[in-house]
Amino acid sequence: MQVEKVDTLVVGGGQAGLAMSEHLSKSGLSHVVLERHRIAERWRSERWDSLVANGPAWHDRFPGMEFPVTGPDGFPSKEEVADYFAAYAKMIAAPIRCGVDVKRVEKNAGRPGFRIETSQGVFEANNVVAATGPFQVPIIPAMVPAETGIVQIHSSAYRNPAQMPTGAILVVGAGSSGVQIADELARAGRQVFLSVGPHDRPPRAYRGRDFCWWLGVLGKWDLETRGPGMEHVTIAVSGAHGGYTIDFRRLAALGVTLVGRTQSCEAGVMRFAGDLVANVAKGDANYLSVLDEADAFIAANGLDLPPEPEARKIDPDPACMTHPIRELNLAEAGVTSIIWATGFSADYSWMKVDTFDEKGKPKHQRGVSEVPGIYFLGLPWQSRRGSSFIWGVWHDAKYLADRIATRHKYMEYHRTSAAL
Secondary structure (H helix, E strand, C coil): CCEEEEEEEEECCCHHHHHHHHHHHHCCCCEEEEECCCCCHHHHHCCCCCCECCCCCCCCCCCCCCCCCCCCCCCCEHHHHHHHHHHHHHHCCCCEEECCCEEEEEECCCCCCEEEEECCEEEEEEEEEECCCCCCEECCCCCCCHHHCCEEEEHHHCCCHHHCCCCEEEEECCCHHHHHHHHHHHHCCCCEEEECCCEECCCCEECCEEHHHHHHHCCCCCCCCCCCCCCCCEECCECHHHCECCCHHHHHHCCCEEECCEEEEECCEEEECCCHHHHHHHHHHHHHHHHHHHHHHHHHHCCCCCCCHHHHCCCCCCHHHHCCCCEEECCCCCEEEEEECCCEECCCCCEECCCECCCCCECEECCEECCCCEEECCCCCCCCHHHHCHHHHHHHHHHHHHHHHHHHHHHHHHHHHHHC
C-alpha cells in the first residue's frame, strides 16, 4: 500500500483545522488537513435553521477576514459562518481534503512519527493535530425509556418547530441552545417546559457595548484557569432577533413553564430537582456582577458611555418559580417530545496513543500532549476561557504552530547532523 508522507497532519476542517493550517503555512511547514465531510460541516448540518452566532461579527472571526454580508455589530447566520470558513480556506490556500475519514492514528514502532489510516489511504506524519473540537458526540441521558413513545432528539438534530410532533415539548438544558430553542418554540405557539440548571447569564449588551467587549476589557476571556464550579457551567446568551439578554422570567411570560434540573424518570413521571429558584438567582447574580464590574471600569477609565439604570430591573418571579413543579407526568401534561440540550462528549477512540486520562480526555498543556508530536486544538479552556471561540482558537493555533516549528528544527538538526 502506498503511503503518503507529510510533516504535519491536521484532523478536522472546521475553525480549529483552518486556524492550524494558516499558522503552519506561515511557519513554512508542509501539512495536510483532512475533513470527514465539508468544511465547517457542523455549522451546516448540526444546527437549527434560525441559528445565528452568539457573538457579534467584529468579535467572532479570524483576524484576516471580516464577514462579507453581516455588519460588524450583527450576528451572522449559520450558513454565513460556514461560507465564511469555506472562503477563508480558499483565501489561505489551505491544503484541505474533504470526504476523508481518519480511522486510526498510532505511533510508529522504533522510529519517529505516526501512521494514520484513513478512508482514502495511509499517511505517515511527524506530527498529528486533533482539531476536531469538543462537540463530537451528542449526549442524550438514558433516562426516558423508548417504550414511553416520547420522541427524543438532541439539540443538534433540532431544525424548526414544524419538525416537532403535536403536543407539549420538554427542553432539557438552559445554555444558549436550550433557551433559544425554547424561545423559538414558544413564539411558534407551542407549549414548552424548560429544565433550568446552573448557568451564567451575562447581559447581551450594557451601556452601548456588547458583552463580548465587556468580557474582553475586564479580562474575562483571558482567564487561564477555571474558578470553583466553572467546569460545566453553560452561558445563556443569544444573538437571535438582533441579540438580546436571556431572561428566564421573560420566557415564563411567553408561556414557557420553568422547572428545575432534570433528575430522573420513572413510570412516565419526570422528576426535577428543587433548585430552580437557586439556579435562576445565581444567574441573576452573575448578570449583576458583570454590570457592577462594567460600571467600575467606566468610572475608573473615564469612559463616556450612557447610563442604563433600567438594566438592573428584575421582574417578580412567575408562578412556575414561586410554586415550582417537582414532578411531571408526561402523558397527563401532553408532552410528546423531549429536546436534550445537554451538550456533547469527545470521541478520540481513533487515536491509539497513550495521552488520555481514565475518562478519555486528553492529557495536555495548552494543547501539547504528553506524547511528542501529538497536539489538540479547539478544546474548552485549552489556554484560556476564550479558547473554544473562533478568535480564541486562532491564537491557540499560533502557539501550537510555534511549538511544532521548534520541534521540526530539532529533528531537522538530528537528520542533517546524522548525514554528515
